[in-house]
Amino acid sequence: MxxxxxxxxxxxxxxxxxxxxxxxxxxxxxxxxxxxxxxxxxxxxxxxxxxxxxxxxxxxxxxxxxxxxxxxxxxxxxxxxxxxxxxxxxxxxRSDAPSSLRDAVVMLTDDPFWRPAGRLADTVRAGRTVFDDIFGAPYFAHLERVPEAGTVFDTGMAGLAESENDPIAAAYEFPATGTVVDVGGGRGGLLRQVLLRNPGLTGILYDQEPVLRHHTLDLPDLTGRWQTAPGDFFTAVPPGADIYLLKRILHDWNDADCLRILRACRTAMTRPGSRLLAIDAVLPQGNSPHPGKTMDVLMMTSLNGRERDEPAFHHLLTEAGLKPGRTLPTESTLSIVEGVVG
Ligand SMILES: C[S@@+](CC[C@H](N)C(=O)[O-])C[C@H]1O[C@@H](n2cnc3c(N)ncnc32)[C@H](O)[C@@H]1O
CATH class of the missing domain: 1.10.10.10 (Winged helix-like DNA-binding domain superfamily/Winged helix DNA-binding domain)
Structure with missing residues (x-):
């Protein structure tokens, strides 16, 4: 032996x-x-x-x-x-790899994440991010004020999302016809995959104006089926759609801010049967590793955001006047939590 x-x-x-x-x-x-x-x-x-x-x-x-x-x-x-x-x-x-992560690596290690991470002890003591102390404005306001930082974030985010968008689009049975709004949809990678897989749907990509300028929806297969709409999701969201997507949105914000976003969505959900899909990591209990646990600390250090478990999603949806529906896993690290008009 x-x-x-x-x-x-x-x-x-x-x-x-x-x-x-x-x-x-x-x-x-x-x-x-x-x-x-x-x-x-x-x-x-x-x-x-x-x-x-x-x-x-x-x-x-x-x-x-x-x-x-x-x-x-x-x-x-x-x-x-x-x-x-x-x-x-x-x-x-590689920059030209399918679903290249080069831009995502640069974004995730860029100053707006890197510098606050070095001061995690201060964040934990204060119970809030030190981002504003370092950069003089909250995270997304900083990205608007410093266009180079905004570009690093938007390209990196689009790169990070590229490998998860299609598995998410595949994991949900969308209605055969109707309108989908991607709330804070960035450059539109998820909406693009949803529309490609569901030829009867039309879509609205809703985000801040500078982000929309570089959207990726202009494909021959999607001609006439999408529009972009600039705006502030704390104030209002395009009304009357069948499905509202919020991917990696709620994790950026604390509960009070999430409720402002969700209530703006609820107000917009005027169609009977309208559904909201919160797409984020759903944290498991216990000590097992999960990519959401790392992302959770990143959200805490730079944004006052957090990853959540299923009860926390249900609580937010209920407070915003939506009925929690199913939680569906996807082949990415994110899950889909449904909120329906009751
Ligand atoms: C973490 S990214 C997620 C992007 C996209 N949903 C994805 O998963 O790739 C958050 C998005 O929210 C957008 N955003 C931040 N504040 C916003 C606001 N007040 N109104 C509309 N969009 C906003 C950002 O521009 C960014 O595209």
Whole structure:
């Protein structure tokens, strides 16, 4: 009988030190995304020297950053040749990969998320984000005031959403005809997939005006079936539609602000049988890992937002005058929680 050598679990000291320095993984990932390293591996493996020449970086330093990422299966170094290879995760960092995550990585590690995260202790003490103290305005107001930050967010958000939009559109049985409003729909990736899958539906993409300028609805298959509408979802939402989508909207806000948004939707839901679909992570109980638990802390540090469990969604819907319906899982990390006009 052969035995495999037993590798003892790391000591608490090693574990905690690794946890404390885990931000360097994020930093190395950001560097690789900004330098476009994955794009230069699309045609095959290359050494750090070749990658450095192609990206305008220092070869020794680039190799060390990539070596760290390789410990998490983002890139792989062939130690015999010194060449770096793409892995499935690194492949998704290519700018032209289907559902590329490059822009999402840049957005998630950009200053509006990165800097408040470093002050989490202050956020936890105060029970509110320190974002406004650092940037002088709340998150979305900052994005409006600083167009470059707004562009990083909008492109990153669209990239993050690209892999989840179609599984979400596929997970729900939409009516054969009628109108769908995507409330805070960003560049329209979800509405696009819903309309492509449901040829009898028309759609309205509702968001702030600068965001709508770069929408992605202009496809030959969708001609004449959509319009954009700029506005503020705290004030009003386009009325009289059959379905209202709110994807990754409620998680940005505290309960009081969510109720303002949901009540604006409820007022707009004048058609009998009109339904609202809150699409967000639905947090499980217990200690098991869930991507929503990480996103929850991000929402807390930069936005005063939160991820919620099913009872919390039902409470908000009920307070806004909607009857909680089904909770449907999707093949993404998000679920669909229905609210119906009672
Ligand atoms: C987290 S993003 C979600 C975007 C999109 N639903 C998705 O899942 O990809 C939040 C969206 O809410 C929009 N938003 C923020 N405040 C808004 C407001 N007061 N009125 C309308 N849209 C707003 C932002 O512009 C952004 O597109």
């Amino acid at each position: 052969t035995t495999t050598p037993h590798s003892p679990s790391p000591s608490p000291a090693v574990q905690l030190t690794e946890h404390a320095l885990a931000y360097l993984h994020s930093a190395a990932l950001r560097a690789a995304a900004l330098l476009g390293v994955a794009d230069h591996l699309a045609d095959g493996p290359r050494t750090a020297e070749e990658l450095a020449a192609a990206t305008g970086a220092d070869a020794g330093h680039l190799r060390r950053a990539l070596r760290l990422l390789a410990t998490r299966e983002v890139f792989r170094e062939d130690t015999a040749t010194g060449a770096f290879h793409l892995t499935p995760a690194a492949d998704a960092l």
